[in-house]
Amino acid sequence: MTMGWKKLGVSVMAGAMALTLVGCGNSNSSSSSNKKVKITILQGKVESNKQFKQIAARYHKLHPNVTITVSSIGGGTDYDPVLKTRISSGNAPTIFSLAGPADVKQFASQEADLSNTKAAKAAQPGTLDAVKSNGKTVGLPFNVEGYGLVYNKKIFKKAGVDATKLTTMAKLTAAVKKIDSQKSKLGIKGVFCLPGKETWILSDHLANLYVGQEFGGNALKMYNSKSMKFTANKEMKAMIDLQKNYSVGPVMQQDYSSQVNQNFSQGKVAMIQQGDWIYSTVEQIDKKFAKNDMGMIPIPVKGYENKLPVGTSLYWGVNKNKSTAEQTAAKNFLDWLYTSKEGKKLVVNKLHFVPAYKGYDDAKMPDALTQVVFKYSQAHKTIGWAFPAYTGTSWDPNTFQPNLQKYLSGKQSWNTTVKNSIKGWNEQQASK
């Protein structure tokens, strides 16, 4: 049926094109006869696109038969539509990115089995949980990332607080109050900056600590669960309230850039709930500050003290509808990138990735935040990322995020927020 429509469209179109325009077609060259292979990458990490291009060029130098074209589409929701249109129009990339279980399910018909790649075998335990499909591994993590409370060492020192000792909620609260009382002396506008506009700060990252517990921090387990209890919701409320009450206001007006660029980087707040990815942003604004004065501690959660939530936000998938030669070339490239000696260097020093793979023991991470993530990750003092289980489902944007925002802006009680969230999740899972 679909084919019928498409054929109709195509044939009418072909005629029309001939009439009105000089078509400039680019044919899909299948290169199985020739040794030369062309592969394309469409990836979702815009900020690293330049680096990926350089890596692709380097790879071509080493393997002259393989030409890699890298392109990128970013900004969250934009990636999936572009990938879909490329697939449905027959221009699918050889290598694409997947954001979690929902994407794994969505693009199931494209995903090649990567279980036998060197990279998959070298992956850190747990990093492949979210990309298992019928027992096969269909994705390879870009990297691991971690988040916590990123703090300003200078301010903490001036205020007389030792960040590394803030391992419980009580200690953190006391420290916050202490800092708050010296606000004018420290030259800050608030202890925190809670960006109420960026829904994912609360719904994905923070909630992960309290919701993910039930599922052992395993995204796939949560994705397949029928229900959710949200037993740790009181602790989450305490954490939200703390950030909110000591935040520069109004919280509903703050977004990522006011949190990171405007307040934290300029020394206007003592700490923010963020992850290692903010390093390059801060560096752009104040190189010295980024290098010397940033630190990160885990968010204190009862029962998970001194553990950092570490996980993967993007995975590589290989398109199984491409020729075997292309698929092989794609897998070889990824293996080279993550397991070869040169590749590893590029991963750490060029991409600034915290590796999700074994064999990087002697690596020295280039910046203060990735060093923290790397340290916790190597020491296995981590909490898993369960939130990819719901970021691709309608519950997150339609139920969880609006309810949290309603609470944050004082329009709704916490009890209702929790009740709505649980109800929404259970309904969604039931209809799956």
Next chain:
Amino acid sequence: MKKTSRFFLGILGLLLGIIWLFPFYMILTNSFKTPKGIFASVLSLPGNGQATTTNYNNSFKALDFISSLGHSLLITVVSVLILVLFSSMAAYALQRNKSKLSGALLMLFVSAMLIPFQTVMIPLTANFGQAHMLNMWGLMFMYLGFDASLSIFLYQGTMGSIPIAMDESAELEGANRFQIFFKIVFPMLTPITVTVGILNIIAIWNDYLLPSLVLPQNQYTIPLQMFFFFGQYTKQWHLALAGLTLSIIPVIIFYIFAQRYIIKGVTDGAVK
């Protein structure tokens, strides 16, 4: 008009103009600030050691400005020429033939304007992809499909003011339909052609979503390149604002140049 009222109109215009220009002031001033300077105070003038012109340099390089400007220009100019040509022809056919069929066709064009782009984008790109038309030529054709309706609508509204005697006179003198249109009617449409041209140039020049779905990376336009400044987490405002300033300049120059055609109608002296 009295001198005083002219003066007050001038004052009113000045005030409104300032309000309208305020965001541009922000773009321009902040494009000359370091990232730290932007967030220290968005409203102030560049200064306090936070002034810089390196944003332009960096942005120019990051945008691959010369080549993306070339793509933007090529796509915009060709698309608009196609649009102006075919939509004025279609509007002429519909306006000069007052029949039920013409009315129905006009309605068809108008109703196409109401279809939200997002609902057609996947089937559209799928079809064009299979015809190997996901490139700048395919994009130009798509612009004809998406923007012809508005252009026809605008043309149709003013074409009525050209007396049909013009056509008839030329017809008696032996001109065929195409000669009548291109030699007589189309030149008289210049003011609305300029309007249609400007509106389409701006829409196409700034378009992001459609080209992002259609263009291969080696044909990227300025807005597409610019979005590399807008990552999921990091918005590189200092580069984006400089790039934005760079990309607006050609359009402003064009607009100022074209404006006089909008101001003066050329139908003067056609009749009576």
Next chain:
Amino acid sequence: MKNRSLSFWLFLTPTLVALALVVFIPAIMGVFYSFTNWDGLGYTEMLGFKNYITLFHNSGFIAALWFTIKFVIVTVILLNVIGLALALLVTQKFKGNNLLRTVFFMPNLIGGLILGFIWQFIFTQAFDALGKAFHMAWLTGWLTDAKTGFWGLVIVTVWQMSGYIMIIYIAYLQNIPSEVIEAAEMDGASPWQRFVHITFPMIAPAFTVCMFLTLSNGFKIYDQNLSLTNGGPYKSTEMLAMNIVNTAYSENNFALAEAKALIFFLIVAAISLLQVYYNRKREVDL
């Protein structure tokens, strides 16, 4: 030109073909998909009207519809009033009127997405600063709730689009013979009376065009919505186009999105075409 003549069809063919291939065929495919469980790549079953039944119980869709309708009413009125006022202002003879045209039109030179980002700065920074400096509480805390989010969207839309509407009105204003206005002046009509009784009726076709444009654009607005509020807080400023996009891409329910789009299209088409029909009829009467 007679519609049975070859030239009639030769003149129309290029645009008709483009329209069919670019808009109508994909739209019809979309309508078909709305009866399936299409996920953007393929479908496995026919669902009949299930998606349509679902969407009428979808509170997000209904809320977005109301929000959009409110937005459209307000912006259509403001855009036409302000756009026409600007057109009248810059067609007067005073120093700098040409420069002003350029100024009023300039917002159109920036794409909708970037525009939204810039205005976010203005609402949160400039408004805040002004509010504190002049002790006007209503200027602070913009975009933090549904009300300021709504007016924020309205302001951005008006700021951007009134220049666009202005140049259409200008194009028509230029077509009014000056004798007619002078005649009315001789008859003793005040400037206001001249406007109401002469100018306005004579630019009635422009009014039809502008009403239509503001209506259909108001309904379809997406970029500004995305970059200014992204539907927040708590989805209170989510408009129809965004609701549809989110249904498709973040909920991965393309078939439901197509169903919503069809209903959306029918509503917008009915309102807009009725408007055109009514106004065109009025034009003839004048």
Next chain:
Amino acid sequence: MAEIKLEHIYKRYPGNDADSVTDFNLDIKDNEFIVFVGPSGCGKSTTLRMIAGLEDITKGDLKMDGEVMNDVHPKDRNIAMVFQNYALYPQMTVFDNMAFGLKIRKMPKDEIKKRVDNAADILGLTDYLQRKPGALSGGQRQRVALGRAIVRDAKLFLLDEPLSNLDAKLRVQMRTQIAQLHQRLKTNMIYVTHDQVEAMTMADRIVIMNDGKVQQVGTPDDLYNKPANKFVAGFMGSPSMNFFDAKLENGRVSNGKGLDVAIPEGRLKVLRDKGYEGKKLTVGVRPEDIHTEQVALEAMSDALVDAKVEVSEFLGTDSMLYSRTGDTEFVAQVNARDYHKPGEEVKMAFEMSKAHFFDDDTQVTIE
């Protein structure tokens, strides 16, 4: 140069249930200047446009030199037309406006220049050739429109109210110029106007139309002196003919309210023979056939009317007396020396030998 025949031409627009032109018949001889005259909406322009080929002929045949032209494309009919609003191409210079039709026909450049220069010379436009229409006066634009027709060397000129947008003085000038042009070009011309003065002064033959029907075809003299019906009689002449509803009794016509005049023997006989004795009819008397000078009053003592002057216009040689008798208003055109003030009671003599009589029902002239 050409003979044009219109045979039983009908025009009905789609969707209308009445004909806009009904049974139009006309033979145009070589080198004839024909004027279509009639009130607006009478179908004269429609007929002209059918001849031009701008409108389809619903029924009937249009023949030029014996050939049926109904389905011949306008551009192949070798017809030139001057439009009421001139339809000059605003973006072209005067030269290009005139040369347009020739360029379309791919005429050699030097020939085009020769013709345009010649036409410009005839029309006195030589100095304006490089101007655009917007920079010309009304009369000049009018001449450009004529020039456009002249250069074409067409078999037939159609002029659709070409002078209606000009002021009175210019109109008179242009009238002569067009007449001279006709003399010079020896082309058939069909000229449409609603102004009977133009028709009278320019035409070889006039076609007078009303309600889509031809009322009468004839020379100006025929139409003025022998109108076929009341419409023609009323339309031709200025001021127009005075009409009185009256009854024929005992050799006199009277309406019982002021009018009561005797009819000369010869006219009376005709009326009686046609059986109008004792019946109602319409009497038409042209203003110049009403007299007030003493001589006339005495000579026509059996046709005197007591009238009251209401308005009096002094025109130099003549005076117009807008008068009333009983409840009928009429105009008398008298010698200026017989000036009468408004309000004066005056005796007037009706020169009944020049009167016209019309059937009350059919409005046709009784003769």
